[in-house]
Structure formats: structure tokens, C-alpha cells
Amino acid sequence: MNGWLNILIQGTLLGGLYALFAIGLSLIFGIMRLVNLAHGDLIVLAAFVILAVMTSFGVDVLTALAISLPVMFAVGFVLQYVILNRTLGRDILPPLLVTFGFSIIIQNGLQEAFSADSQRLSAGAIETASIQLGGGLAVGVMPLLTLLTAIGVIFALNALFYWAPLGRAFRATSDDPMTAQLMGIDNRRIFAIAMGIAMIVTAIAAFYLGIRANFDPSIGPARLIYAFEAVIIGGLGSLWGTLIGGIILGVAQTIGAHINPEWQILAGHVAFLVILLLRPRGLFPRAFD
Amino acid sequence: MQQPRYRIETAVEATRIFAFAGIGLVVVLVLLPFFAGRGLVQDLIFVFYMLALAQLWNLLAGYAGLVSVGQQAFVGLGGYMLFAFTVYGGIDPLLAIVLAGVVAFLLAFPTALVVFRLRGAYFAIGTWVVAEVYRLVFAQVKPLGGGTGTSLSVGVINGLFGIDFLREVFGLRTSLARDMVMYWTALALAVGTVLVVYFLLRSRRGLGLAAIRDSEVAAESVGVDSFRTKLWVYVLTAGITGMVGALIYLQTARISPDAAFSVLQWTAYVIFIVVIGGIGTIEGPIVGVLIFYLLQNYLAGFGTWYLILLGALAIVIMLFAPSGIWGYVSARFNLVLFPLRRRLVRLNTEKVDSGE
Numbered sequence: 136m137n138g139w140l141n142i143l144i145q146g147t148l149l150g151g152l153y154a155l156f157a158i159g160l161s162l163i164f165g166i167m168r169l170v171n172l173a174h175g176d177l178i179v180l181a182a183f184v185i186l187a188v189m190t191s192f193g194v195d196v197l198t199a200l201a202i203s204l205p206v207m208f209a210v211g212f213v214l215q216y217v218i219l220n221r222t223l224g225r226d227i228l229p230p231l232l233v234t235f236g237f238s239i240i241i242q243n244g245l246q247e248a249f250s251a252d253s254q255r256l257s258a259g260a261i262e263t264a265s266i267q268l269g270g271g272l273a274v275g276v277m278p279l280l281t282l283l284t285a286i287g288v289i290f291a292l293n294a295l296f297y298w299a300p301l302g303r304a305f306r307a308t309s310d311d312p313m314t315a316q317l318m319g320i321d322n323r324r325i326f327a328i329a330m331g332i333a334m335i336v337t338a339i340a341a342f343y344l345g346i347r348a349n350f351d352p353s354i355g356p357a358r359l360i361y362a363f364e365a366v367i368i369g370g371l372g373s374l375w376g377t378l379i380g381g382i383i384l385g386v387a388q389t390i391g392a393h394i395n396p397e398w399q400i401l402a403g404h405v406a407f408l409v410i411l412l413l414r415p416r417g418l419f420p421r422a423f424d
Numbered sequence: 425m426q427q428p429r430y431r432i433e434t435a436v437e438a439t440r441i442f443a444f445a446g447i448g449l450v451v452v453l454v455l456l457p458f459f460a461g462r463g464l465v466q467d468l469i470f471v472f473y474m475l476a477l478a479q480l481w482n483l484l485a486g487y488a489g490l491v492s493v494g495q496q497a498f499v500g501l502g503g504y505m506l507f508a509f510t511v512y513g514g515i516d517p518l519l520a521i522v523l524a525g526v527v528a529f530l531l532a533f534p535t536a537l538v539v540f541r542l543r544g545a546y547f548a549i550g551t552w553v554v555a556e557v558y559r560l561v562f563a564q565v566k567p568l569g570g571g572t573g574t575s576l577s578v579g580v581i582n583g584l585f586g587i588d589f590l591r592e593v594f595g596l597r598t599s600l601a602r603d604m605v606m607y608w609t610a611l612a613l614a615v616g617t618v619l620v621v622y623f624l625l626r627s628r629r630g631l632g633l634a635a636i637r638d639s640e641v642a643a644e645s646v647g648v649d650s651f652r653t654k655l656w657v658y659v660l661t662a663g664i665t666g667m668v669g670a671l672i673y674l675q676t677a678r679i680s681p682d683a684a685f686s687v688l689q690w691t692a693y694v695i696f697i698v699v700i701g702g703i704g705t706i707e708g709p710i711v712g713v714l715i716f717y718l719l720q721n722y723l724a725g726f727g728t729w730y731l732i733l734l735g736a737l738a739i740v741i742m743l744f745a746p747s748g749i750w751g752y753v754s755a756r757f758n759l760v761l762f763p764l765r766r767r768l769v770r771l772n773t774e775k776v777d778s779g780e
Contacts (some may be wrong), residue, residue, distance in 0.1 A: 170545030172493070221743055227544045231491055232699055232742050239692060239735035243728035356687065360556060363549045367542070397571075401560040404553055408538055411550075415541040 137271055142389050144274060150365075150385030151282030152347065154378040155340035156358050157365035158288060159333035161377045164366070166309045166329045167223060172234040175359030176241040177334065181207050181341035182350050183245055186254055196258045200342045204335050211334030216327040223326070238355065245352035256345030281343045285381070288336055289374045295332075305329060357400075364407040370417025379418060383410070429771045434626075434763035442761045453611055457604045465607050469675060471717050472610035476617040476668045477690065478697040478709035480661045483621050485695075486704035487633050488657040489640075491544075493691050494551025497535070497558045498528045498662045500684035502669025504562055507679055510580045512567070518585045518609065521670040528666020532659040540655070552687065559685035573680025581677055606675050613668055618762075620664065622706055625764050629653060634764075699738045702748025706762040711750045 160174050171177075184206055188199040214237075222229035264276040296302035307315040308325050316322055344350060344358070365384050369376030384403050391402020410418070457465050477495070484490045505524035509515045515523065535554055542550040563571040582598055590601035624630050632653050635643035644650050669690075673679045683689070693716065701712020723730040745752055753759060 170549070172548070218739070218743070227489075228485065228491060228703070229742050229746065231493075231545055231548055232695060233739050235493065235692065235695065236735040236739040236742070239688070240732050240739075243731040243735070247728045247732070356552075360549065360553055363546075364553065367546065367550075397564065401557065401564075404557045404560070407553065408557070411538060411541055 138393075141272055142393055143386060144272065145278070146386030146389035147382050148274065148278035148282050148385070149389060150378075150382030151278070151285040152340070152343055152381075153361050153365045153384050154285040154381030155281065155288065155336065155343060156362035157369075157377045157381055158285070158292070158374060159336045159340070160359075160362045161366045161369075161371075161374060162292065162333045162336070163330060165372050166305050167326045169219065169223065169230050170234070171219075172231060172359065173237040173241060173355075174234075174337070174362060175357065176238045176245075176355030177210075178337050178341050178344065178358050179350060179352060179355040180210075180241050180245065181334070181338040182256065182345040183249055183254070183352075185256060185338070185342060185345060186249075189256070196256050196342070196346065199256075200338065203338050207334040207338040208331040211330040211332075211337075212327045215330035216323060219330070220323050220326055238359075242352050242355060249352065251351055251353070253349040253351045254345070255349050256342070258346045262346060277343070277346055281347070284339060284343065285378060288339065289378060292332075292336075292374060301328065361403070364403065367417055368407060368410050370420035372421035373419045376417060376419035376421070383418075430768045431771055432766050433769045434766055438759050439761065439763050446761070450611075450615060454608070457607050462600065462603060465603050467717070467721075469603075469607050469610045471713055472607075472614035473668050473672055474694065474697060474716065475614045475709060475713045476610075477665065477694045478701070478713055479614075479617045479621050479706070480665050480668075481691075481694045482698045482703060482706075482709050483624070483657060484661050486698065486708075487625065487630075487637060488654050489637055490654060490658060491548045492551040493548045493687065493695075494539075494553075494555035495661075495665055495694065496685045496687055496690035497551070497555035498532070498665035499669035499672065499690040500555075500562065500681070501528050501531065501558060502666030502671075503673030503679050503684045504565075504568055505666065506670035506673055507568055507574065507576065510576065511574075516583065516585050517580065517674050518605075521609070521667050521674065524670035525663045525667035528669070529659055529663030532662030535662070536655055536658050540651075540658075555685055555687070559681045562684070563681040569680065571681060573678065573683070575679075576674070576677040581674065584674075606671070609671055610675075613664075613671060617664055617668075618706060618710075620660075622762050622764075624657075624660075625706075629656065630764075633657065693734075696734050696738045698748075700741055700748060702750030702752075702754075704747070705750055705754070706764070707754070708748050708750040711753075712748070715749070 156175075156178060159177075160171060163169050163171060181203065184203045185196065185199045188194065188202050188206075189196060192199070192202070194202070218233065219230065222233050258277070261276055265273045266276060266279070267273050294302075296305060304315070304320050304325050307318065308320060308322050312322050315325075361384060365380035366377050367380070368383050369378070369380030383406060387406035388399045388403040391405075392399035394402075453468075456468070477499070481492070481495055484492055484495075502521075502524040505527045506517065506520050509520035509523050510517050513520070539547055539550040539554055562568065568574055581602060584602060584605050586605045587598060587601045590596050590604060591598060594601075596604070625633065632643065632648040635646070635648050636650050636653060640650055669684070673684065697712035697716045698709050699712070700715055701710065702708030719730070719734065723733065726733075741748060747755070
């Protein structure tokens with residue numbers, strides 16, 4: 136009994152990480168209907184940026200994250216403003232193919248700059264710290280922080296959307312880009328800011344990814360797929376749905392890994408496909424694609 | 425007064441010349457292995473199967489609007505089926521290629537059931553997830569080598585239909601005869617794929633496909649069954665992709681899940697070929713595969729920089745010349761080698777707007 140409760144808890148905490156992967160993807164789809172095939176590689180890029188800041192300035196991982204946040208915001212802003220804005224339109228091919236091209240460029244660029252070796256962000260003693268819950272159950276401090284951060288990020292983004300003028304502009308362009316433009320909103324700038332914010336969330340996801348596990352330049356596509364599965368399971372347009380989607384994926388993978396370690400990833404995919412068959416629009420759909 | 429009369433035409437002047445040149449080219453290619461070096465023959469096998477894959481992806485994405493980044497699912501499936509049929513079924517490899525295509529065709533139906541629930545860009549990632557599922561499942565199949573893969577025995581490959589004949593009649597060495605049989609199979613698949621795509625697009629169904637591409641709502645309102653048309657294209661492409669995959673792994677004679685279901689090798693390269701050559705035309709992938717072959721030959725040694733260059737090239741073309749190299753050439757010189765666009769040509773030249 137405790138075994139299954141433990142699986143459920145560990146899976147839920149893993150889901151927090153997947154939700155962090157997925158929030159950026161969900162955000163930019165919601166605002167500009169852009170599906171970014173380079174999203175996973177941008178997560179890995181952020182992890183390498185944090186690593187590079189740590190090694191070149193000799194700072195700890197949290198300071199490195201703080202320095203990396205504005206850097207990643209700038210990366211997202213420029214990427215969207217200079218290139219991706221040109222691809223938006225009725226045709227879905229240009230954004231897909233351009234981001235797919237970026238996916239290849241980022242992977243190989245990182246390999247050129249940092250080699251194909253596995254890397255890790257070291258955070259000291261907190262990496263292995265855990266809290267005893269009694270009854271033989273324990274939760275790691277870092278996994279718990281990951282889930283709490285995901286919840287905090289969603290609260291912050293929802294507050295931005297519903298209370299801040301910038302959020303109003305986001306919602307307006309999402310609903311009707313043409314009319315928003317007539318009301319004096321510069322869509323190109325709004326989209327660039329949205330991508331910048333998505334990259335900030337991505338950097339936070341990369342921080343937890345890098346402390347939790349090894350990473351190398353080739354792991355981006357798998358992170359994209361997890362993020363995508365979490366978004367679809369949860370339903371488009373709902374950040375809380377994305378969190379639930381991430382948790383379902385995390386629990387499914389943990390159950391799979393418990394039965395046979397080789398089945399972890401497969402179990403996640405199967406859960407995704409089953410939900411897609413039963414509920415094609417996800418569990419909590421709000422937007423139409 | 426006389427009513428104006430029209431005729432529907434598809435060809436332009438260059439088309440008719442090309443039709444003869446094309447037949448000549450195929451004849452030359454068929455005879456080529458008798459006087460070309462072994463290196464060129466093996467290179468051309470690669471060119472042929474990449475051309476077939478590019479044509480198929482172009483049909484999916486450029487015509488049916490089904491942007492798949494998961495075609496490696498069917499390449500890998502075809503490859504694994506070839507191994508299963510030849511190693512465990514004792515079937516001749518050439519027949520096994522056809523059977524592998526049939527399996528890919530049949531499995532495309534349940535696959536479509538899942539991925540057709542997603543639209544547009546989400547369809548793209550959905551196909552990728554399915555390809556990952558195929559990869560992870562085949563990594564669990566221990567008789568086919570599990571996660572590390574397996575090799576074909578020399579006996580199986582040398583049992584290939586036609587090898588004995590070539591050895592006896594032309595006195596060729598086995599290895600050379602093997603290359604020739606594979607070369608002709610690859611050529612047949614490439615030419616066959618081009619013809620299938622061409623005649624499909626010239627058919628009634630192809631007209632429906634073009635209508636869906638231009639406006640799905642309008643096409644449905646005049647009776648085109650969009651779902652069935654797309655499904656048909658999807659399973660047909662999957663079947664031929666499976667055959668190409670089987671041929672690829674007959675040639676390499678070694679298969680592993682990571683290579684057989686590689687998104688870079690079987691989808692990213694293919695997309696680059698189509699985008700660089702020109703999406704939405706049959707000529708585009710042909711131009712693209714020649715450029716890709718040259719780049720691969722001269723630049724592949726640069727490894728990561730080569731891939732960065734390919735990615736950048738695809739992005740630049742997508743942004744500034746979305747119709748690709750062929751699109752530019754075709755518009756500049758009014759060249760159409762595979763006529764698909766139907767144009768109205770007026771037959772009588774008298775004025776018609778002068779009467780009442």
C-alpha cells in the first residue's frame with residue numbers, strides 16, 4: 136500500500152518538472168498559436184547558459200539562474216522579434232519548419248561549444264536532502280521545490296494575465312490579433328515579450344532539470360515531447376490543465392518504471408495516447424486550435 | 425454567334441521535351457551499373473531512397489497538409505519487418521520488402537486513428553510521439569535484437585533474387601551482383617514513387633487534394649471527403665515509406681532502434697531536401713536531393729557545422745524563398761516538368777463579347 140502511495144507522490148513531484156517544461160510551450164501557443172519545435176532544445180540551451188555562468192563567474196547555481204533569466208528573456212525576445220514573427224500567418228508550415236531548423240542548429244551548436252558530454256548543475260547538500268513523512272515515506276526537497284515552483288509560476292502568470300495591462304494585451308492579441316492592433320497594440324512587440332517570458336519559465340525549468348539529472352545537447356527533443364504531452368493531456372489554453380497533464384504524465388512514467396525500468400518512457404507515451412483517444416481535446420480544454 | 429470553346433491543358437512546351445528526356449534518363453540509369461564504379465552505384469542507392477522518402481513527405485506535407493515529423497516510424501517499421509520476414513520467415517528479401525510495405529500500410533490505419541485527432545502543428549508532434557512509441561516497443565523485442573539491434577547474415581542477403589542469375593550470365597562477383605540488385609530495387613522504388621505521386625495528383629482524388637489544400641471548407645462544400653482523402657494519402661505514404669525502409673536496412677544489413685527510428689536521418693534530412701528543393705512540387709524533391717547529395721559529399725566531414733549549415737539554409741529558404749529553388753526556377757523560366765496545374769486554353773479566337 137505504502138509502495139503505491141510512494142509511487143503516486145514521486146510521480147506527482149516529477150510531474151511538477153514536466154509542467155515547468157510545458158508552461159512555456161502552452162503560453163506561446165495560447166498567445167500566438169505558435170508551436171515551437173525547438174522548445175526542448177531551448178530548455179537544454181538554458182541549462183547550458185546557467186552552467187556557463189556558474190563556471191565562468193564562479194558563482195553558485197541560484198545566482199547563475201538569476202543572471203540567466205534576463206539573458207534567456209533577451210534570447211526569446213530577439214528570436215521572436217527578428218525571425219519567428221515573420222513566420223506567423225495562416226500557413227502552419229513556416230513556423231514548424233523554421234523552429235525545426237532551430238532545433239537542429241541549437242543541438243549542434245551546443246555540441247560544438249560544450250561537447251557531447253553529460254553535464255550537471257551542482258547545488259550542494261540540498262540535492263539529496265529529504266523530508267520524512269512517516270510510515271517510511273519521504274519526499275526529496277528539490278522535487279518538492281520543483282512542484283511548488285510550477286504552482287507559483289502558474290499563479291504568477293495568471294496574475295499577469297488578469298491584472299496587469301501587459302496581460303490584457305496578451306489576452307487581446309490572443310483573442311483577435313487584428314482588432315488588438317487597431318486598438319494600438321504592437322503585436323510584434325507583444326509576441327516578442329511573450330516569447331521572452333516563456334524563456335524565463337524555460338530557464339527555471341532548466342535549473343531544476345540540471346540539478347535533478349544529467350543533461351547533454353541531444354536530450355532536447357525528448358523534453359519537447361514530454362512538454363507537448365502535458366499540454367495535450369491537460370487541454371489547450373489552461374495552465375492549471377497543463378500542470379495536471381504534467382502530473383498525470385509523471386505518475387504514468389513512475390508506475391511504468393516501477394513495473395520495469397525500461398518501460399518508464401513508454402508508459403508515459405501510452406497514457407498520453409489513451410487520453411488522446413478517450414478525450415481528444417484533453418481533460419480541461421479552453422481554447423480551440 | 426459562336427460560343428467560346430475551351431480545353432483544359434496541363435502541359436507547357438518544355439513538358440513534352442522532358443517526357444522523352446525523362447524516359448531516356450531512366451534507361452541510362454538502368455544500364456549505369458554495368459559501366460559505373462561501385463562507389464557511384466552505392467551513392468546512387470542512397471540518392472534514390474532519399475528521393476523516394478522526400479517525394480512521400482512532400483505528398484503528405486505539401487499537398488495533403490499533413491506535416492508529419494514522424495515518418496521514421498514507418499522507415500523503422502519497414503526495416504524491422506524485413507528482418508523479421510527474412511530471418512524468421514525465410515522469405516526472399518525482395519518479397520519481404522513488399523510484405524514490409526503491406527505491414528506498414530496496415531499499421532498506418534490504427535496510427536492514423538490516434539494522430540488524426542490532432543490538427544496542424546499538434547499533428548506534427550503527435551506523429552513524433554507515435555514514432556517514439558514504435559522505437560521503444562521494438563527496443564523491447566528481444567528476438568530482433570532489443571535495444572542494441574541485430575545484423576542480417578550474409579546468407580540471407582546473398583539469397584537475394586537475381587544474384588545467381590547475374591553471376592552466371594555476366595560472371596560478376598557476388599558483392600557486385602548484390603549491389604546491382606539493390607540499385608535496381610532502389611531505382612524502381614524511386615521512379616515508382618514519383619509516378620505514383622504524379623498519377624495520384626493527376627487523378628480525381630488528387631484534384632480533391634489540391635482543393636483541400638487551397639480551402640478545406642470550400643472543398644468539403646462541393647463534396648470532397650476531406651477526412652477520407654487525407655487518410656488515403658497517409659496510409660499510402662506509410663506503405664511505400666515502409667518499403668523504402670525495408671530496402672534501406674537490406675542494404676545496411678544492420679538495424680538498431682535508435683538508427684531505424686532516427687528523426688534526424690529519416691525526417692529532418694527529408695524535410696531539408698523538400699524545403700530546399702521546393703515544397704508542393706514533384707520537381708522540388710528531385711532538385712533538393714541532388715543538392716543534399718552534393719552537400720553531404722563535400723561537407724559531411726564537418727559534422728556539427730554541416731548540420732548547423734543545413735538548418736540555417738532551410739530557415740533562410742523558408743523565410744525568403746518559401747517555394748524553394750525549383751519554385752524560383754520554375755517561375756523565372758516557365759518550366760514545368762511534371763504538369764499538374766490545369767489551365768484553360770481557348771480554342772477559337774473570334775471575339776465573343778461583341779454580340780448580344
